[in-house]
Amino acid sequence: MTNRIDTCLNGLKSEHRTALVTYLVAGDPDLDASLTAMHCLVKAGANILEVGVPFSDPSAEGPSIQRGHERALANKVGLKNIFQLVAEFRKTDSDTPIVLMGYTNPIEWMGIENFANQAQSSGVDGVLTVDLPPEEAEGYTSVFEKVGLVNVFLVAPTTSDERMQSIVDTASGFLYYVSLKGVTGSAKLDISEVQARVETIKGLSDLPVCVGFGIKNAESASAVSACAEGVVIGSAIVDLLGQCKSQAEVVEKLKPYLSEIRQAID
Amino acid sequence: MSSESLRSSMFRQFPDEKGRFGIYGGRYVAETLMHALDELDRIYTELKDDPGFIAEMDSDLTHYVGRPSPLYLAERLTEYAGGAKIYFKREDLNHTGAHKINNTIGQALLAKHTGKKRIIAETGAGQHGVASATIAARLGLECVVYMGAEDIARQAPNVYRMKLLGAKVVPVTSGSKTLKDALNEALRDWVTNVDDTFYIIGSVAGPHPYPKLVRDFQSVIGREAREQCLEREGRLPDSLVACVGGGSNAIGLFHPFLEDESVAMYGVEAGGDGVETGRHAATLSAGKPGVLHGNKTYVIADDDGQIIETHSVSAGLDYPGVGPEHSWLKDVGRVNYVSINDDEALEAFHLTTQREGIIPALESSHAVAYGLKKAAQMDKDKIVLVNLSGRGDKDIQTIAAIDKIELG
Numbered sequence: 001m002t003n004r005i006d007t008c009l010n011g012l013k014s015e016h017r018t019a020l021v022t023y024l025v026a027g028d029p030d031l032d033a034s035l036t037a038m039h040c041l042v043k044a045g046a047n048i049l050e051v052g053v054p055f056s057d058p059s060a061e062g063p064s065i066q067r068g069h070e071r072a073l074a075n076k077v078g079l080k081n082i083f084q085l086v087a088e089f090r091k092t093d094s095d096t097p098i099v100l101m102g103y104t105n106p107i108e109w110m111g112i113e114n115f116a117n118q119a120q121s122s123g124v125d126g127v128l129t130v131d132l133p134p135e136e137a138e139g140y141t142s143v144f145e146k147v148g149l150v151n152v153f154l155v156a157p158t159t160s161d162e163r164m165q166s167i168v169d170t171a172s173g174f175l176y177y178v179s180l181k182g183v184t185g186s187a188k189l190d191i192s193e194v195q196a197r198v199e200t201i202k203g204l205s206d207l208p209v210c211v212g213f214g215i216k217n218a219e220s221a222s223a224v225s226a227c228a229e230g231v232v233i234g235s236a237i238v239d240l241l242g243q244c245k246s247q248a249e250v251v252e253k254l255k256p257y258l259s260e261i262r263q264a265i266d
Numbered sequence: 267m268s269s270e271s272l273r274s275s276m277f278r279q280f281p282d283e284k285g286r287f288g289i290y291g292g293r294y295v296a297e298t299l300m301h302a303l304d305e306l307d308r309i310y311t312e313l314k315d316d317p318g319f320i321a322e323m324d325s326d327l328t329h330y331v332g333r334p335s336p337l338y339l340a341e342r343l344t345e346y347a348g349g350a351k352i353y354f355k356r357e358d359l360n361h362t363g364a365h366k367i368n369n370t371i372g373q374a375l376l377a378k379h380t381g382k383k384r385i386i387a388e389t390g391a392g393q394h395g396v397a398s399a400t401i402a403a404r405l406g407l408e409c410v411v412y413m414g415a416e417d418i419a420r421q422a423p424n425v426y427r428m429k430l431l432g433a434k435v436v437p438v439t440s441g442s443k444t445l446k447d448a449l450n451e452a453l454r455d456w457v458t459n460v461d462d463t464f465y466i467i468g469s470v471a472g473p474h475p476y477p478k479l480v481r482d483f484q485s486v487i488g489r490e491a492r493e494q495c496l497e498r499e500g501r502l503p504d505s506l507v508a509c510v511g512g513g514s515n516a517i518g519l520f521h522p523f524l525e526d527e528s529v530a531m532y533g534v535e536a537g538g539d540g541v542e543t544g545r546h547a548a549t550l551s552a553g554k555p556g557v558l559h560g561n562k563t564y565v566i567a568d569d570d571g572q573i574i575e576t577h578s579v580s581a582g583l584d585y586p587g588v589g590p591e592h593s594w595l596k597d598v599g600r601v602n603y604v605s606i607n608d609d610e611a612l613e614a615f616h617l618t619t620q621r622e623g624i625i626p627a628l629e630s631s632h633a634v635a636y637g638l639k640k641a642a643q644m645d646k647d648k649i650v651l652v653n654l655s656g657r658g659d660k661d662i663q664t665i666a667a668i669d670k671i672e673l674g
Contacts (some may be wrong), residue, residue, distance in 0.1 A: 055571075056572040057447075057558065057559070057573050059453040059454060060453075060454070062454070066440055070441075078569070078572070079570065103272065103557075104352055105557045105558060105565065105567065105571045105573070106570060108562075108573070109571030133294075133297055135293060136292050154298075158460060159297055159300070163300065181298055183457060184453045
């Protein structure tokens with residue numbers, strides 16, 4: 001089954017361009033702003049949208065994204081609202097891949113099959129569950145495959161070569177390389193270390209590699225784009241959205257920020 | 267797995283190598299931590315049967331903690347209940363005042379063997395934080411304790427104790443500002459400093475191998491109690507009672523008895539204002555299976571799967587999850603999980619103080635309250651063994667505030 005993610009990444013590869021992957025938390029600061037922001041990010045050069053599913057206990061997130069989750073939860077945004085958001089987005093954008101990024105409990109609570117069916121029918125293409133390593137994902141992978149959802153997994157600086165092989169065997173779509181030991185939005189990116197690790201991954205797998213955690217500006221994005229198929233920007237966008245008081249402001253703030261990064265990686 | 271297919275001789279053989287107790291447990295963590303958990307599992311597996319490690323642990327438990335803790339016949343409470351004999355396993359007499367030290371001693375020894383110089387811990391009531399700060403001081407390790415801002419306010423004496431012991435106490439202001447958020451923050455620290463930091467988890471929660479190794483370190487409670495009861499009474503107790511927040515003191519008492527079919531077990535959760543009011547922390551009574559803090563277990567959450575703030579007068583039971591082994595023991599029917607409300611626990615606190623001259627922790631008061639109820643329904647030749655998991659010095663301010671008394 002062809003998936004928007006594969007189509008997108010293959011297309012960029014043939015153009016020798018790097019994918020710009022952007023993250024926001026659905027419902028932060030509210031659902032209308034999220035919809036505006038998603039379209040705006042695509043216009044400013046994003047190729048894949050990661051839509052964060054807010055969770056009460058986001059244990060892998062740094063302060064910026066934690067606050068994003070808290071703002072969304074103050075609006076009681078849950079998976080049901082997020083499926084509506086994605087369906088709404090799909091009305092005017094049928095190409096841009098969407099990956100839901102979140103934690104296991106809301107999915108377990110809904111039931112894996114129910115989640116997968118609703119995600120697929122609303123227009124979601126992939127799922128990245130931060131606290132679901134391949135060892136625990138057995139019950140998920142087959143259900144996701146059945147409806148054509150891509151299951152994205154993390155690879156970390158601490159991942160052994162042996163584990164990396166098993167992750168590569170389970171993953172589809174792309175691999176998400178966590179560029180540093182830390183939470184999202186940390187500021188201790190070591191580019192040469194990232195390059196070396198991405199090399200190792202590429203020796204084991206043909207899957208595209210997107211690198212995230214700690215990439216904040218045009219400079220770091222450009223450096224990472226030299227070695228990976230994709231660059232993920234998260235905390236910096238969530239910080240900008242947190243400052244927005246209106247829909248107009250969302251566009252005003254996001255557009256120049258992302259355009260600069262787009263230019264830097266092209 | 268149904269209870270019919272599970273023979274009693276199998277109860278103590280879990281978790282399996284994936285860290286599963288039936289469907290519960292496992293490792294639901296970000297990839298960055300998987301290597302550290304593999305390493306911890308490897309080191310623990312290597313050391314747990316090593317005679318040198320066991321001797322070191324036993325020596326610390328004897329000379330530093332003060333074990334064995336006594337098994338005490340609470341005569342005046344027995345008389346009050348008017349039924350079965352009530353015994354207390356006196357974990358309150360341990361160094362630092364609770365069962366928590368049994369586990370921190372064990373994990374700190376593991377930390378020592380890994381060569382890591384920095385330990386981190388999360389704490390609710392502060393007992394695990396104090397136990398961690400204590401052992402860090404003794405071993406000369408740097409210690410950082412994460413504690414919810416709300417818990418810091420209601421457990422001021424323990425916060426000061428940790429500081430005196432040289433630990434850094436970091437207030438956690440995210441989420442509900444209680445134990446669950448302290449655990450999240452400790453996980454964030456660990457993921458950032460995983461190379462030089464050992465995370466001492468205080469309960470039988472967290473990702474594998476924590477629920478297993480914490481249980482093993484706490485099982486000294488049940489091993490001693492079993493032996494002491496046999497020696498004293500010439501037979502096993504009829505009922506065991508222990509409070510359950512995360513559930514480490516309860517699993518420590520229960521585990522060595524799991525295969526003794528004649529022994530009934532009661533895990534007592536915090537009923538807060540009453541389970542029917544929604545303001546409680548009775549995860550096993552009112553929750554359902556989900557995933558929190560690295561393991562699959564019963565959790566309390568809303569319709570969207572967001573973990574809900576719990577309520578209990580005792581900070582140590584105020585947790586919306588529970589150890590995965592308890593979830594499994596509930597499902598297979600080996601342990602009965604019940605709840606005691608705030609007011610019942612407070613009544614038991616005062617009864618124990620006035621009739622036995624023992625000031626119990628508010629957590630342990632939940633176990634005492636249920637033990638009194640249970641004993642009253644049983645014949646006088648029966649035995650109820652209650653785990654008195656900690657002493658109540660830390661709760662004096664809370665009790666005074668409830669009784670509207672101002673402490674100078």
